[in-house]
Amino acid sequence: MTYTIGEFSRLINLSIHTLRYYELEELIAPRRLENGRRCYSENDLTWIQFIRRLKDTGMPIKEIQKYAKMRAIGDPTLEGRMELLIQHRQVLHQEIKQLEEHLENLDDKIDYYKNVIVKRQEQN
Amino acid sequence: MTYTIGEFSRLINLSIHTLRYYELEELIAPRRLENGRRCYSENDLTWIQFIRRLKDTGMPIKEIQKYAKMRAIGDPTLEGRMELLIQHRQVLHQEIKQLEEHLENLDDKIDYYKNVIVKRQEQN
DNA sequence: ACTTGACCTCGAGTCAACTCGAGATTGTAC
DNA sequence: GTACAATCTCGAGTTGACTCGAGGTCAAGT
Numbered sequence: 001m002t003y004t005i006g007e008f009s010r011l012i013n014l015s016i017h018t019l020r021y022y023e024l025e026e027l028i029a030p031r032r033l034e035n036g037r038r039c040y041s042e043n044d045l046t047w048i049q050f051i052r053r054l055k056d057t058g059m060p061i062k063e064i065q066k067y068a069k070m071r072a073i074g075d076p077t078l079e080g081r082m083e084l085l086i087q088h089r090q091v092l093h094q095e096i097k098q099l100e101e102h103l104e105n106l107d108d109k110i111d112y113y114k115n116v117i118v119k120r121q122e123q124n
Numbered sequence: 125m126t127y128t129i130g131e132f133s134r135l136i137n138l139s140i141h142t143l144r145y146y147e148l149e150e151l152i153a154p155r156r157l158e159n160g161r162r163c164y165s166e167n168d169l170t171w172i173q174f175i176r177r178l179k180d181t182g183m184p185i186k187e188i189q190k191y192a193k194m195r196a197i198g199d200p201t202l203e204g205r206m207e208l209l210i211q212h213r214q215v216l217h218q219e220i221k222q223l224e225e226h227l228e229n230l231d232d233k234i235d236y237y238k239n240v241i242v243k244r245q246e247q248n
Numbered sequence: 249a250c251t252t253g254a255c256c257t258c259g260a261g262t263c264a265a266c267t268c269g270a271g272a273t274t275g276t277a278c
Numbered sequence: 279g280t281a282c283a284a285t286c287t288c289g290a291g292t293t294g295a296c297t298c299g300a301g302g303t304c305a306a307g308t
Contacts, residue, residue: 004284004285005286006283006285016284016285020286035285035286036285036286036287037285037286038285038286
């Protein structure tokens with residue numbers, strides 16, 4: 001199964017413009033038909049879904065690009081790619097911890113507001 | 125205790141430029157001395173620390189600005205501010221959940237790499 | 249009196265990540 | 279055979295959040 005850019009765009013919910021931009025940034029390299037049009041494969045599909053994951057976890061495009069370049073080379077870069085993921089995992093883990101802390105803090109603040117509001121209502 | 129912009133900048137580890145930018149964006153409004161210089165108070169200190177928390181949890185400046193404006197009005201906006209925080213709490217909570225899912229997925233991928241690498245070494 | 253350092257304003261520059269639009273081409277549908 | 283929809287490239291514009299620099303003020307130290 002292959003897809004035109006329009007189909008692919010709808011499928012993964014990224015704009016056509018964004019897809020072309022990702023290609024320019026060397027994140028993805030779809031095959032081309034004889035007439036020059038992009039032709040995305042199932043492989044491209046799983047790959048872009050992974051790119052999304054990386055993006056959603058805050059990895060900048062330049063970093064994803066590094067990964068993509070290694071991936072394009074293939075087997076000999078397995079270790080390198082794993083390394084990169086392990087590092088990213090570390091960062092992500094820290095980030096989650098930080099966010100959990102912030103969430104708690106936010107909860108405290110909300111509780112404080114609740115108290116003030118309740119007390120104010122008791123006054124009337 | 126009050127601080128000049130330089131002192132304050134060092135204290136909270138934000139550049140002087142950034143502090144002035146935050147002021148321009150109406151996040152913070154330090155007192156001014158007769159000569160026009162900024163004069164930050166303890167109150168400003170706790171406030172900017174809270175701003176940081178909001179920023180670190182991904183709240184955009186425009187949103188923080190709303191909060192700041194309500195805060196400046198004072199008491200009658202308590203409910204509004206609480207609302208805003210509750211909403212943000214919700215978003216943050218979802219985000220953390222998403223990130224945890226991504227983390228798991230990343231772990232799987234790393235495991236997969238490990239396996240491939242081990243198998244490859246067994247071959248030799 | 250004069251240099252120095254911290255401060256001021258205001259306008260412009262930067263960076264990442266898109267986002268848009270003009271102008272050309274191409275494949276299908278009437 | 280022509281309209282139209284989808285595609286192409288390339289260059290420019292946008293947004294958010296800073297970041298920088300020029301040119302000026304002002305108080306303290308020598």
